[in-house]
Amino acid sequence: MSGTVLILGGTAEAAALARLLAGGDDGLRIVSSLAGRTATPRLPPGESRVGGFGGEDGLREYLRREAVSAVVDATHPFAGRMGGNAARACATLGLPLLRLDRPAWVAGPSDRWTGVEDWDEAIAHLRRASSRVFLALGRQELAAFAGLDALWFLLRFAEEAPPLPPPAHFTLIADRGPFTPAGERALLRRHAIDTIVCRNSGGTAARAKLEAAAELGLPVIMHHRPPRPGGPCVGSAEEAAAWVRKTFST
Ligand code: NAP
Numbered sequence: 001m002s003g004t005v006l007i008l009g010g011t012a013e014a015a016a017l018a019r020l021l022a023g024g025d026d027g028l029r030i031v032s033s034l035a036g037r038t039a040t041p042r043l044p045p046g047e048s049r050v051g052g053f054g055g056e057d058g059l060r061e062y063l064r065r066e067a068v069s070a071v072v073d074a075t076h077p078f079a080g081r082m083g084g085n086a087a088r089a090c091a092t093l094g095l096p097l098l099r100l101d102r103p104a105w106v107a108g109p110s111d112r113w114t115g116v117e118d119w120d121e122a123i124a125h126l127r128r129a130s131s132r133v134f135l136a137l138g139r140q141e142l143a144a145f146a147g148l149d150a151l152w153f154l155l156r157f158a159e160e161a162p163p164l165p166p167p168a169h170f171t172l173i174a175d176r177g178p179f180t181p182a183g184e185r186a187l188l189r190r191h192a193i194d195t196i197v198c199r200n201s202g203g204t205a206a207r208a209k210l211e212a213a214a215e216l217g218l219p220v221i222m223h224h225r226p227p228r229p230g231g232p233c234v235g236s237a238e239e240a241a242a243w244v245r246k247t248f249s250t
Helices: 012-021 055-065 080-093 119-129 139-145 181-190 205-216 237-249
Strands: 003-008 028-034 047-050 068-073 097-100 112-116 132-135 152-157 170-174 195-199 219-223
Touching: 003 012, 003 080, 012 028, 012 097, 012 237, 055 068, 055 080, 068 080, 068 237, 080 097, 097 237, 112 119, 119 139, 119 195, 119 219, 139 152, 181 205, 195 205, 205 219
Parallel strands: 003 028, 003 068, 028 047, 068 097, 112 219, 132 152, 132 195, 152 170, 195 219
Antiparallel strands: none
């Protein structure tokens, strides 16, 4: 078994897959790719590269140059552009492509979630009923909320760099987690949060704030996941590792 596997990463699942595959005695070369959004990324084991490929054409060129024989798209559920580029580039080159997508969160009986398709819908809800909002979103998502001058926002990023443009009233904290329900409950209480806004990213660490919200009876505005290209898809790094081994054993 030999060949090169490209893992499109930036998620905990991608790093877990690299840990499962890299350094094995099966002759596979594992390359993890990160977009380069954070200044100090945690690099997974195996080889890694950082930065965009230059669109679908650039990715196709990279796959040819590096003689990649299979791709695992383990990017974030909301990282739609990379997933689309990977699907088209792999289809053109006839390369096997697997999507590793962590399962979406599902509301339980104590959750008070309102699902939205876009941020305009979320903002309409916020204007009606909120004043102190935990915007549990990445920096690049916040521009839509910048004009909400009557509201105060709690923002939390992995690194301490302000959003651009910033909302009129906000507090910024830098914390990469991991987060626990007890810690999140204390945070929500400390800042007197009345609404949480987030996207249905799935995963366990980011789920802690939802458990805390349910315990405190707080409403959550939840952005649904965007659609992804079809094709084989698994929900865990272990299943993705099994797919890679099967792909290279035939
Ligand atoms: P995106 O909209 O799908 O990607 C935008 C562009 O960034 C892509 O067209 C590509 O540039 C580059 N890119 C994205 N992922 C890459 C990767 N793994 N390796 C190399 N280049 C990559 O994604 P995004 O929402 O900006 O997210 C960027 C990265 O952060 C993703 O890798 C994702 O897994 C991670 N992440 C995203 C979120 C989120 O909320 N969106 C949350 C956590 C982690 P080129 O077209 O030049 O190739």
